[in-house]
Amino acid sequence: MSYIFKGSLCGSLCADCIEPLDGMEVMLYLPWKEELVLTHVVANTKETFHVVTKEEAAARKGKLIATTKTDQFGRFEFSLNEKMSNTAFDIDFICPTVPHIPPRAPRKDPIQIHLTTLYPQWRMNERQDYFYQWDCCIDSRLWCNIRGRYFDAWVICGYLRNCDDGTPIAKASVTAWDADFITDDNLGTAITDDWGHFRIDYTSIQFKQTFLSPWINVETDPGWFFAFNTGPDVYFKAVLGGVTLVDEKAADCRKNVGYCLCVDLCSKVPVHGTTQTFPSAWTGIGQAFDISTGVSSRDFDADGYAGSGKNVLWSAIRLTGQAACRSASGNPIEYRFLVSGVTTPNGGAPPAYGNFTKTVGVTPNLFYPSLVAKLYQIGFPYMVIPVDSAQSDFDVDGWFDINKSIERALITYGFAVSDLAQFLIIDEDTLISMDTRVLTTGQYIPVPAIDAGTPFPAGSKIPIEKIAIRFEIREKNGTTNPPLPGSGRTLNSAIVNNNPIFMKLSIAELEVSGSCTPIGGTLHSKYTIYHPHLSSVYLHLNNNSLSVNRYITDAPFLTLSGNTNPAVDGHANNSLQLNNPPNDMIKCTYSLKLNAYSRLHNGDTIPGWEGPLEQLFFYNV
Numbered sequence: 001m002s003y004i005f006k007g008s009l010c011g012s013l014c015a016d017c018i019e020p021l022d023g024m025e026v027m028l029y030l031p032w033k034e035e036l037v038l039t040h041v042v043a044n045t046k047e048t049f050h051v052v053t054k055e056e057a058a059a060r061k062g063k064l065i066a067t068t069k070t071d072q073f074g075r076f077e078f079s080l081n082e083k084m085s086n087t088a089f090d091i092d093f094i095c096p097t098v099p100h101i102p103p104r105a106p107r108k109d110p111i112q113i114h115l116t117t118l119y120p121q122w123r124m125n126e127r128q129d130y131f132y133q134w135d136c137c138i139d140s141r142l143w144c145n146i147r148g149r150y151f152d153a154w155v156i157c158g159y160l161r162n163c164d165d166g167t168p169i170a171k172a173s174v175t176a177w178d179a180d181f182i183t184d185d186n187l188g189t190a191i192t193d194d195w196g197h198f199r200i201d202y203t204s205i206q207f208k209q210t211f212l213s214p215w216i217n218v219e220t221d222p223g224w225f226f227a228f229n230t231g232p233d234v235y236f237k238a239v240l241g242g243v244t245l246v247d248e249k250a251a252d253c254r255k256n257v258g259y260c261l262c263v264d265l266c267s268k269v270p271v272h273g274t275t276q277t278f279p280s281a282w283t284g285i286g287q288a289f290d291i292s293t294g295v296s297s298r299d300f301d302a303d304g305y306a307g308s309g310k311n312v313l314w315s316a317i318r319l320t321g322q323a324a325c326r327s328a329s330g331n332p333i334e335y336r337f338l339v340s341g342v343t344t345p346n347g348g349a350p351p352a353y354g355n356f357t358k359t360v361g362v363t364p365n366l367f368y369p370s371l372v373a374k375l376y377q378i379g380f381p382y383m384v385i386p387v388d389s390a391q392s393d394f395d396v397d398g399w400f401d402i403n404k405s406i407e408r409a410l411i412t413y414g415f416a417v418s419d420l421a422q423f424l425i426i427d428e429d430t431l432i433s434m435d436t437r438v439l440t441t442g443q444y445i446p447v448p449a450i451d452a453g454t455p456f457p458a459g460s461k462i463p464i465e466k467i468a469i470r471f472e473i474r475e476k477n478g479t480t481n482p483p484l485p486g487s488g489r490t491l492n493s494a495i496v497n498n499n500p501i502f503m504k505l506s507i508a509e510l511e512v513s514g515s516c517t518p519i520g521g522t523l524h525s526k527y528t529i530y531h532p533h534l535s536s537v538y539l540h541l542n543n544n545s546l547s548v549n550r551y552i553t554d555a556p557f558l559t560l561s562g563n564t565n566p567a568v569d570g571h572a573n574n575s576l577q578l579n580n581p582p583n584d585m586i587k588c589t590y591s592l593k594l595n596a597y598s599r600l601h602n603g604d605t606i607p608g609w610e611g612p613l614e615q616l617f618f619y620n621v
Contacts, residue, residue, distance in 0.1 A: 003085055003122060005078040007134040009070055009093065011143035014262035016422055017157030017199065018137060019099045020074030028078055029090035030063040031117050049142050052092060052112040060090070085130065088119040098147045100155070100201040111150055140260060148259030156200040158263035159421070160192050160238055160245070167330050168196030168421065169267060172240040176200050178207040178232035179250035187232065195421045207232040231256045236265055245269050280323040280333060281486040282431060282471035285313065286603015287320075291469075291491045293346040302345040304466050304493030306601065310564040312495040312533045313436050314600035314607065316368040319469070320429045325403055327475045333484065334399040335473040336360065337432055339439065343466040343493040350490035351468050360434050361394030370433035372402060375409060375423040385413050385423070389432060399474070400432055431471075436496045436602075440465050442532075445502050452504035453526030453574025461569070462532045466493050497600060501531040505594040505613040508575060518620040523578040523585075525552065525615075527594055530570030536561045536597040537571075541578055543588040543619070552578060552592075564599075587621045 005028070009021040052060075065084065070076045070093075096110040120132035138146075147153040156176050160169045172192045178185040185207045190198040233253040238246035245267035254261065284290045289306045290298045297308045305311065324333050338356035361367045373387040386409065393404040406425065407417045415422075442462035450456060470490045474481045508524040510517070529537055537560040539552040551559050557571040578592070579585055593612035600607050 002129045003080040003082065004129055004131040005080060005089075005120060005134070006131065007076055007091075007136065009074045009076070010137040011098075011147070012137050012140040013144060013155055013260045014140060014157045017155075017197075017262065020072070021070055021093075021095075022072045022074060022099065023096070024070045024074075024076075025067055025094040025096075026070060026076045026078075027067050027092040027094065027112075028065045029060055029092065030065060031088045031090050032060055032063065046139055046142070048114060048116045049138065050114055051146075052114050056114075057112055063090070065089070085122060088117055090117050091115045091134075091136075095146065095150075098151050098153050100199075101151055101153045102201070102203060107150070111146075113146070144258065144260035152203045152205075154187075154202050154204065154232075154259050154261075156187070156198075156202075156234070156261045156263065158198055158261075158265055160196045160198065160265045160267065163266035163268045165330075166418075168192070168194065169238075169240065169245065170194045170196060172196075172238050172245055174198045174200070174236060174238045174246070174265070176202075177235050177237065177250075177253075179235060179253040180207075180233075184250060185232070187234065197421070231258055233257070234261060236263070238265060238267065243269060279486075280335070280473055280484055281321045282319060282335075282337075282489055283321040284603070285320065285494075286318045286601075288601060288603045291489070300346050300491060300494060302347055302493075304343065304346065304495040305564075306494065306603075308564075309535075309562075309599060309601075310533075310566075311599045311601035312497045313602065314496070314498055315437065315602045316370075316433050316435045317602045318370060318430045318433050318604065319471075320603075321431050321471075322427055322429070323402070323431060323473060325406070325425060327484075329475075329477075331478075332401050332403050332476045333473065334395075334401050334476050335431060335471065336394075336398040336400060337434060338398075338470040338472065339363075339366070339434075340468040340470070341439075341466075343468045346492045348492065350470070350492050353470075356468070356470050358439070359398035360432055361391065361398040361400060362396070363438065366434060366438045367391060367394070368433040368435040370430050371428050372405060372430050372432075373428050374426040375406065375420075376426050377423050383413075385409050387428075389430075399476075401476075434469075436467075437498045439467050440496050440498045442497060442499045444499060445530075450502070450504060450528055451526075452506040452528055453508075453572055454504075454528055455572040456502065456528060456530035456570055461530070462497070462499055464495060464532060464566070465497065466495050468492050469494065495533075497533055497598075499531065501534070501596045501598055501610045502529065502570075503594055503596055503611060503613050504528040505592070505615055507578075507592065507615050507617060510615070510617060515617075518618040520620045523617075523619070524575045525578055525592060526574045527576070528570070528572040529594070529596055531596070531598050532566070532569050533599040534560070534569050534596065535563050535599045538595055539576075540593045540595070541590060543586070543590045545586075545588055547586060547588075548584060548590070550580070552576065585619050585621070587619060589616065589618050591616055 010018050012018050066078050068076050092114045094110050094112050122130040122132050124130055160172055170192055175189040176187040178187055187202045187206050188200040190200045192198045233255050234257050235248040235253040236246050246265050292299050300306050323335055337360040339358040340351045340355040342351045342355040344351050369389055371386055372389045375385040377383040387405050389405055394400050473484045473487045506526045508526055509519045539558055541552055542549040554573055554576050592615040595609050595611040597609050
């Protein structure tokens with residue numbers, strides 16, 4: 001039995017600026033202080049964190065259990081034996097470098113850092129292994145001093161936003177300067193991302209420059225571990241497309257900053273086109289079908305059948321594509337889906353707009369909740385929040401606003417709406433899901449209504465039902481609400497059905513003698529099967545010894561496989577011989593099974609085989 005100890009390491013620079021610690025050698029020790037084994041104490045990292053001296057490292061060398069290295073995400077893993085299941089551990093790591101450090105020769109003596117002592121609370125996973133997860137993000141006060149004191153690594157993490165509404169300003173160039181007596185020093189330049197975030201890394205060499213450099217530099221003395229005598233005096237400039245957004249002067253500088261500087265910059269200059277946008281379009285139904293017209297395996301044909309298998313839509317379907325959350329000017333982007341019972345052939349003119357009388361989110365029960373996006377947290381601990389659609393995300397006219405879904409998801413998981421800047425919005429392809437069961441009227445035929453072997457009544461057959469779907473998308477600016485490219489895209493015809501396959505099966509001889517009576521001689525099955533979109537049917541006979549194990553044929557219907565002909569929708573036979581002359585049926589117990597498969601498909605899944613209907617009997621020669 002294995003004991004798996006997994007964890008991750010990261011270092012905090014600012015509240016929302018975190019870096020995973022890649023390539024660190026993590027060291028697992030038996031505890032130096034043995035009393036922790038008895039008390040099961042887990043020490044607080046902020047209190048135990050320290051740089052290990054050579055003397056301490058030598059004294060603990062005999063207690064080292066295992067070492068491993070962190071990956072690019074700061075993750076590590078130990079596999080321990082059962083002997084280690086009831087003890088505490090000391091956790092250290094060796095730090096040869098830090099992330100984003102400028103190229104330089106490595107330290108001759110990498111530093112070793114003690115993190116904490118902990119007592120794992122083991123839990124069992126589905127593979128019957130024990131596991132323990134421990135994630136550690138080093139406090140910024142501690143990690144920034146390690147970076148600066150031992151690696152001369154200085155960093156600025158910040159955001160650039162609009163001063164009035166807090167809108168992030170993306171793709172702007174931000175430069176940090178050090179105010180100096182003679183010539184100001186350029187500490188570095190960075191481009192803001194889609195959330196207005198930027199990071200600038202530099203070393204003390206960049207702000208110790210003098211007119212006599214490199215022969216004479218003004219040194220920065222970090223002094224004692226948590227104190228600074230002289231750091232840079234930082235101010236900022238920011239431009240976008242030749243327009244100055246931030247124009248601080250040396251007099252505006254932040255005096256004597258530390259190894260990590262966290263800033264929020266804002267601009268009063270109106271900025272347009274900086275919000276992340278991308279083309280918006282409705283493109284398909286689920287993963288299987290595109291809304292294009294053609295002959296490929298993904299297209300709809302002129303009649304409304306989906307794909308080369310002539311599938312029909314069933315159950316809840318995902319209307320897929322992509323839509324930006326907001327326009328370039330920051331306005332919400334909304335979309336909706338309308339449904340018409342009047343259709344036209346695909347590839348031609350769409351139905352008249354007045355025929356679209358049903359709306360997802362307005363027509364009762366037509367909307368079906370689904371996953372529409374995920375929020376991926378930037379930095380440690382990599383939290384993922386699902387974003388589901390809900391009825392409250394629609395207005396009275398059926399316009400859907402995913403921003404409402406996102407805000408609701410943040411609040412549900414304990415965040416504020418303003419915390420969205422901590423997350424990436426990951427598209428899940430689903431625009432909206434729609435329940436086609438609201439749109440079909442075909443009546444379910446009660447099984448007792450028709451005897452096995454009786455042809456299905458023509459007057460009871462289910463009609464071919466079709467719908468048209470129209471996509472509309474707009475920028476909600478509060479006045480004109482202009483439509484966006486792709487608005488009005490229509491699938492003129494899609495066939496829908498939500499009926500099960502009608503199946504009846506019996507054995508004629510059992511109907512006469514009784515279902516528990518052994519039977520012999522020539523046997524006959526009776527079956528009836530019907531569905532307007534039938535794909536495959538098989539009737540199978542086998543005995544317990546499998547000396548008989550075969551499909552029963554009934555030309556030209558059985559065995560039906562991969563049918564795409566709408567005219568082939570079922571069959572009936574009240575005297576289909578089961579024996580296969582010369583007589584091969586021996587004295588044994590037999591099973592006769594009827595299975596069928598329709599062409600229903602929701603774009604992602606299919607109902608699968610329906611059945612089997614089974615008749616068991618004992619054959620007595």
